[in-house]
Amino acid sequence: MxxxxxxxxxxxxxxxxxxxxxxxxxxxxxxxxxxxxxxxxxxxxxxxxxxxxxxxxxxxxxxxxxxxxxxxxxxxxxxxxxxxxxxxxxxxxxxxxxxxxxxxxxxxxxxxxxxxxxxxxxxxxxxxxxxxxxxxxxxxxxxxxxxxxxxxxxxxxxxxxxxxxxxxxxxxxxxxxxxxxxGYPNFTTGTQERMKADLQQEIDVRQDRMVEVRSSERACRNCLDAEWLQINDVFSSVMKLVRDACQKALQPLEDRRREVEREAESLVQNLQREIATLEQAIGELNNNSGFQVSSLTSLETNIDTSLSFGTLRAATSTMMSEIQQELEKLTLVELRRIPTFAVDVKLDPATAHRSLLLSPDGKKVQSGNNTEVANTAERFDMFGCVLGLNSLISGRAYWEVEVANKSGWDLGVTRRSANRTGKLVLNPDNGYWVAVHYEDKKYAAMTAPPVRICLKEKPKKVGVFVDYEEGLVSFYDVTTQSHVYSFTECSFADEIRPYFSPHHQNEKNQNPLVICAA
Known part of the structure; x- marks a missing residue:
């Protein structure tokens, strides 16, 4: 201013x-x-x-x-x-x-x-x-x-x-x-800090999930690699056994071929010598008409072409036995896989024979008298059997049963529509796929006719695996981690249910069959 x-x-x-x-x-x-x-x-x-x-x-x-x-x-x-x-x-x-x-x-x-x-x-x-x-x-x-x-x-x-x-x-x-x-945000200092903290927390959560995914991927890949190597080793050994058996089966033929070649070569050489002698004699006759030809030995041109070989049964039987031993190594792989399909099996009292006693939880069955129940079409009336409440119409299932200290039992599966009255014939044609233990030391698969099963040890716990689509019922000795028997190419064609029988034979077989967790 x-x-x-x-x-x-x-x-x-x-x-x-x-x-x-x-x-x-x-x-x-x-x-x-x-x-x-x-x-x-x-x-x-x-x-x-x-x-x-x-x-x-x-x-x-x-x-x-x-x-x-x-x-x-x-x-x-x-x-x-x-x-x-x-x-x-x-x-x-x-x-x-x-x-x-x-x-x-x-x-x-x-x-x-x-x-x-x-x-x-x-x-x-x-x-x-x-x-x-x-x-x-x-x-x-x-x-x-x-x-x-x-x-x-x-x-x-x-x-x-x-x-x-x-x-x-x-x-x-x-x-x-x-x-x-x-929708305008209130960008105060405190709000911005909270938003940053929340966003950083979301980032940390996702980074942790990335670490978990990578860790799961590595663990799964390691399991797959280990199983791949194990299976590959088994089949590599099987192919070696097959190659060895093939070589053993072909060796007599190779030896015989070489022998025939030697015989033929010897005969050809003899014939060539005689031909040369005869040609020389012809030349002498042309030069000297009074030349006398000496007599030749008898001509032998026969070759032994007989194929005197035995059968291949011994070689193939040995091969199959060795292959079976190698394939048994795959049982360990199978027993690691099948518990994934474990189901909680319980017994159905409506199907139990009157001579059977079931535990309240439906997990045990043993011989006894149950006179309070009435006979129905669903109940077994002659054989001491019982079915499970569970049913299977697709997929896979696995359960285990304790069978220790028993001299006999039946385990397997049956069609829901299979016959339950009168005398039963247990085989796949009648809708039963069952493995049997009888007379304390004998085992058999109830095919038509039954097949004897040889086991080194008496099983204490048996696992039953069913694959409906594949048509497979397999039995395993869970204790020794070995395969017992498998029904293959099964035609179920209906709903199937677990099958049990504790074999009421004598006082030595009073212990129950116990369904246990897999």
Missing amino acids: RYALQGLRAGEVDDSLSKNHIQPIHQNYRPNTAVKQENVLGSPNLVPQTNTPAVTQLMGARVKTERKASQMGTNLDKTLGYSDFTTSSLTPTVTTQMNLPSPQPTVNERSDSFFQTPQCFQQTTSKSRRALDFSTWEQQNVLGSPNLVPQTNTPDGTQLMGARVKTERKASQMGTNLDKTL
Whole structure:
């Protein structure tokens, strides 16, 4: 202000400010509130989506509240005596403040007066860029001056100030609700930190899952590789046995072929010598008509072409025995696989013979008298047998039965529709695929006719595995990890159920059959 008023007296300040010096600057001034509205609400990149009725209502209420707050702020400024820096009010305000007594000193003599230029304008040197920053002036000289602190002790000022604060708070709250409705995030420092922590936690969880997946993949691959090597070794040994047996079966033929070749070569050489002798005799006769030809030995040209070989049964039998021993090594692989298909088998009391006693949990069966039950079509009426409650119409199943200290038992599966009354003939044609232990040391597979099974040890626990689609029923000695017998190419053609018989023979066979967990 000092450079604008230099050389003028106090009485000349009013006209100079109003006519020449302040007017151009004031015409370019725009309130801060309008600029803020233009940058925020008028930006094409920040236009909120107001397609929903709720959003439209919130925005309308927010605009009305902000306008009301602005109007109340204007009224409060007037009440408190704040200067309204508009074109119409600027000159009177300055004139009032500069109404000085006579004699009027020059402005230069009052360097510390009200019109002293603020510190921020002292660096301006170009007259073309001299301008008054009214916002800065207001902050530094009106609001910041201790002599111009607004008086809010009046009732009207206090009331307007409180109403303005409440209205601005309400507008701020409505803006927050509108931002939530429009989906604008509240990017406070605490919220950002929580979001970062949550996102990092999600990253950590996924990284842990990646480690688990890789670990599971390695473990599975190691199991597959180990099983692949074991199976490959077995079949490599089987192929070696086959090659050896083949070589052994072909060796007599090879020997005989060489013998025949030697005999034929010997005969051919003898014949060639005799031919040469005869040709020589012909030449002598041509030269000497009285030449006497000596008699030749009898001609023998017969070759023994008989194939006096024995049968191949011995070689093939030995080969099959050795192959079977090698294939038994695959039992370990099978016994590692089949427990995956274990089922919880329980006995069906509605099918049990009256001479059998079942445990309450349906896991044990032994000989006894149960006269309280009635004979039905589902119940075995002659043989002491019982079926399981479980049924199989597809897939695979496996269960184990304790058979220790027993001199006889039956285990297997049967068709649901198989005959259960009268004398039973246990074989696949009648719907029974059963392995039998009898007379304490004998075992047989109930085929047609039955096949004797030779076991090195008496089983204590027998595992039964069924593959419905493959048509397979296999029995295993779980204790010795060995294969007992398998029915193959079974035609079930119906629902099948587990089959049990504890063999009520004598007091030595009183121990129960116990279905145990696989």
